[in-house]
Amino acid sequence: MPGGASGHAEKVNQTPAIQLTDLRKSFGSLQAVNGVSLTIQPGEVVALLGPNGAGKSTTIDLALGLAHPTAGTAALFGEQPRSAIEAGRVGAMLQGGALLPTLTVAQSVALVASAHRHPLSVAEALERARCTEIARQKVSKLSGGQMQRARFAVAVVSNPDLLFLDEPTAAMDVEARRTFWQSMREFTDEGRTVVFATHYLDEADAYADRIVMLSKGRIVADGTPNEVKAVVSGRRIRASAEFAWSAAVEESLLRLPGVRSLDHRGDQFTIVSDDSDATLRSLLATHDDIHDIEVTAHTMDDAFLALTEGSAALATSDDQTAALAAAADDTPAPATTAVPETTLANGATR
Numbered sequence: 001m002p003g004g005a006s007g008h009a010e011k012v013n014q015t016p017a018i019q020l021t022d023l024r025k026s027f028g029s030l031q032a033v034n035g036v037s038l039t040i041q042p043g044e045v046v047a048l049l050g051p052n053g054a055g056k057s058t059t060i061d062l063a064l065g066l067a068h069p070t071a072g073t074a075a076l077f078g079e080q081p082r083s084a085i086e087a088g089r090v091g092a093m094l095q096g097g098a099l100l101p102t103l104t105v106a107q108s109v110a111l112v113a114s115a116h117r118h119p120l121s122v123a124e125a126l127e128r129a130r131c132t133e134i135a136r137q138k139v140s141k142l143s144g145g146q147m148q149r150a151r152f153a154v155a156v157v158s159n160p161d162l163l164f165l166d167e168p169t170a171a172m173d174v175e176a177r178r179t180f181w182q183s184m185r186e187f188t189d190e191g192r193t194v195v196f197a198t199h200y201l202d203e204a205d206a207y208a209d210r211i212v213m214l215s216k217g218r219i220v221a222d223g224t225p226n227e228v229k230a231v232v233s234g235r236r237i238r239a240s241a242e243f244a245w246s247a248a249v250e251e252s253l254l255r256l257p258g259v260r261s262l263d264h265r266g267d268q269f270t271i272v273s274d275d276s277d278a279t280l281r282s283l284l285a286t287h288d289d290i291h292d293i294e295v296t297a298h299t300m301d302d303a304f305l306a307l308t309e310g311s312a313a314l315a316t317s318d319d320q321t322a323a324l325a326a327a328a329d330d331t332p333a334p335a336t337t338a339v340p341e342t343t344l345a346n347g348a349t350r
């Protein structure tokens, strides 16, 4: 796959498709982007993940030259973003980007094609975005998912080498998302570079070579999907207990195989385990006074919490690399890095 681990070494001498250097953007006292440095090589497919307000859209706007950075620089293919865009090398599908409601889908695509030197044919762009059958429909009559496909057709008609997509599947149902990513994969299989912002870990996992996770305007993780997922590997076991809590009980539960952390409130307790099967077996063998047991996988919220909670430790790239490497080695995290029970109100699962 383009940009995969083996492809990476071959690409190091190329001019990066994207080079962000200590990029910062403030809105009044708010630091929306707070020192983002990122090099993306041609052919990489990169997912930008992060809770609402993490700075994903602002980072994309800065990379495209649509917003002026408070500090730092952005270059696309070694040039100012504007030059690369004018050369037709960059396409974008942004959250606020609207199409003219009175045009048909085909007319919208043709209008954008006419502004570029080496566009795809309108028919090909429509085909690539699975828009052929809605080509004659007015933009104002499109459903949310159809609108996203039309916007994708508009983004690819310039035949760009680099594509930015800001939450491209936000309004799509499951089938529309699947179709969208199929057409996307055809695009990336040709070795093009794609950066997409999403709230869906499954999309990032399935379609990205690399995940860059942002929190509060900073990069808190940067690695392959497996590396990032490994940080939040394990499962959560919730149950109710009839026994009285004591330090000795806590210690015995923490000593169960696989247990990474323990939290309890009232008679309810939660264990985060790297080996939930082994934990459960031992738990049930040693306690017959436990009921309402529930085992769940970690969610995207957990990923954010696990990665942002250790933000002091992840603040430097060396520490971050070490954290990711440790996770990839399946090294159990110390109990002090326990995933807390609080839930992020970040809409990440929407």
Ligand SMILES: Nc1ncnc2c1ncn2[C@@H]1O[C@H](COP(=O)(O)OP(=O)(O)OP(=O)(O)O)[C@@H](O)[C@H]1O
Pocket: 027, 030, 032, 050, 051, 052, 053, 054, 055, 056, 057, 058, 059
């Ligand atoms: N034009 C603006 N004026 C003031 N604040 C802004 C502006 N644009 C973004 N912000 C703020 O900057 C922060 C980062 O916003 P941004 O849209 O980049 O986050 P995001 O990660 O894309 O979030 P979401 O997932 O909700 O799209 C937020 O707190 C947002 O309210």
